[in-house]
Amino acid sequence: MNKLSALIAAPLLAGLLLSACGKKEEAPVAAEAPAPAASKIVVGLDDHFPPMGFRDESNQLVGFDIDMAREAAKRLGVEVEFKPIDWSAKEAELNGKRIDVLWNGLTITEERKQNIGFTAPYLENHQIVIVATNSPIKTKAELAGKIVGVQEGSSAVDAVKKDPAGNTLKELKQFGDNVTALMDLSAGRLDAIVVDEVVGRYYAAKKPGEYTVLEENFGTEEYGVGVRRDDTELLAKIDRAMADMKADGAAAKISEQWFGANIVK
Template sequence: MKKQTSLVIVAILAAALLAACGKKEAPAASAAAAPAPAPVAAIVVGLDDNFPPMGFRDESNTLVGFDIDLATEAGKRLGAEVTFKPIDWNAKEAELSSKRVDVLWNGLTITDARKEKILFTTPYLENRQIIIVTDKSAVNSKADLAGKVVGVQDGSSAIEAIEKDGATAKSLKELKKFGDNVTALMDLSIGRLDALVVDEVVGRYYTAKKPGEYRVLEENFGTEDYGVGTRKDDTELMARLQKAMDEMKSDGSAAAISNKWFGKDIVKK
């Protein structure tokens, strides 16, 4: 009987083993769905606070300007508090990558070199790099800049625009860089510069304030586009900013802001 009992036990165990092998494993529980991205609570905008009419300080030292109004409106649509932080514009990429600011929004020209480090919205404004001289200047063309001292803002796209025109760039006596365009214009007025190359939106703003003092040459250093920039990996914020910008263009909000600062709608659709 002992032997029979042993055989029965062995048979039962073998049957149990075969049954276990025939079972399919239960499917693993599906991974929990990724949580939806949290709304943007706050956005720090880096800007040059001496860049009218895009962003500058008025008589009461309040930050105002076309880009200030655009960014404020976009922030409302995102439900985010927007803070404006003046930065050294020449170090803007470092300010962005180090997360001291979240967005660069201040007449930021879209260039191939910048696209390697910055994620851009679609263009919202078209700009040219114009040449400003004093009204009595003998300079009337780019050819007349040969042997002359030309001013630019350090870190601006004006530098790249001039360098692209190799013949003109080589002909200059000096390309003098300034921390801001206001100082450069002062040097132009007192004769330390022969010409200033600057964003058209800025140059036209200043020259209109002092009629008869400056002239804008017919020739320029090319057309470019402005965009809003974020860090390359900040795709969620970029998507929301782009959506807000698209809505502002389509519902007329951007046009209204443009009319306030430029007297007409110059927003690029």
């Protein structure tokens, strides 16, 4: 290399060395931390729905579904909070994230499946017809021209409307809860009520001789726990806990306490 070339090359080499020394390696991008697992499940319910969920004489929430939810939460290692809601607005409460699940005798229907996800069914239920014991009504056909009560937002509403006998009623009167509907039946302001079998038979047994359950009903349905459609992880966990409860007899024990028999599906 001649002297001129060396003079030109020296600054270039120095620049390259300085550039190499000054370059810092980029720090690796930290992996996004997984979202912490929920430590509590908020259960939305109608607290006037015995024996599924209601308040006892001490104003404490009790019921079959209350006990089932507590047992499932214990197995999932989370706290459970019960939040009474307006049952007619249950889907809005769930999808608005004010509650995490609907667990209170919730009937699985194709229409509801469009808006919420369901666990596997855990109970089979019927929509029964209750009349006063002295009523002449013996069949669904004899409800023609009569006033029939149902709970607002319940599956009884849809069951009656879908049945041909429902088109013959004088009025389908909706109530905030089944207790008020039964009071109107006892007072003679209603000719009959249509209600979930688990609820209707519970109330009828409390007042023997006052009510009669017709042999015909407005259809069979299944109960499931409702979750948000995108909350697939919670759905899978509850399904697994419920399956374990059925397998080891815990669900049967709870059922026998409330119904006198194992009616868990």
